[in-house]
Amino acid sequence: MQRALLIVDVQNDFCPGGALAVPQGDQVVPVINRLLDRFPLVLSSQDWHPAQSRHFERWPVHCVQESQGAALHPDLQADAIQVRLYKGTGQADDGYSAFEATNLDLAQTLHQAQVDHLYIVGLATDYCVKATALDAIKAGFDTTVVLDAVAAVELTPGDGINALQAMSNAGVRLTHSSAL
Template structure:
């Protein structure tokens, strides 16, 4: 069984958000295409309390219940089967979807007999990378859809380093076009 995991595709990470991935909006059409090929779709959300120590490191973003924490209107939201909430405590946490506080992602995937996980979303260097590395540690065949993933590019070379680290750890890099043309969903 294959599952699609959309990481933190939230308004605050889009170009007009408080912690923007400059090309974050460009991944939405690709993710919508991908969603048509999966029977199990999971999405994570940063869901921070208003006064979190997390904001000592980052600008305030994705505060629980805020417009910035919501999925963009252009995302095909009704296709999402499960939403994971992470970063919900007053900690510098919630980088990986496997850190969700409302449900154990690993248990949910096992319950649905998922062995292959296709990951996309925002941002390459932080939450996507941490989710990919945790998926690999948990033993999932892990694919990262590059054209459905965008980086924040805070420092030159960070995004490339993240791609290299994920691939070195065992992730398979792919694209939407390659998947819809080659893989049998």
């Protein structure tokens, strides 16, 4: 059995200057880059919305397929990513969790690679990281969120802390990169 690193939505539109920026979202990139060589399998998820999506009734237009905003952050060492997952690809598809990817089945991919422990990093703690971590637990994976490699949107103050508490209550481990 082995472990894998899943980078959730470290995309331009979720970083400062983007359409739906996470405050200091770009600060997770150096931490993630330092972790890459510690995992035999590195995956990433990306919001990949069509130009017309029900998702944009709730959120500003962001991460439209093939746009610069949908691209991974330019400082992320993307050449280390072996598997890319695209989510939110339908007109009525929110795609918060990487387990909702439409281009492949994440749970099946992890099982085929004999992954038993999934480490999650990325954006945003209170939405896509949380949804992905909770789905990982439901799918039977030991799951750890790396605290200094995630950042929250915080639409309401405390959303990030509340998300971490919900994940911990569900069985997700929380750690810092220095412990890996």
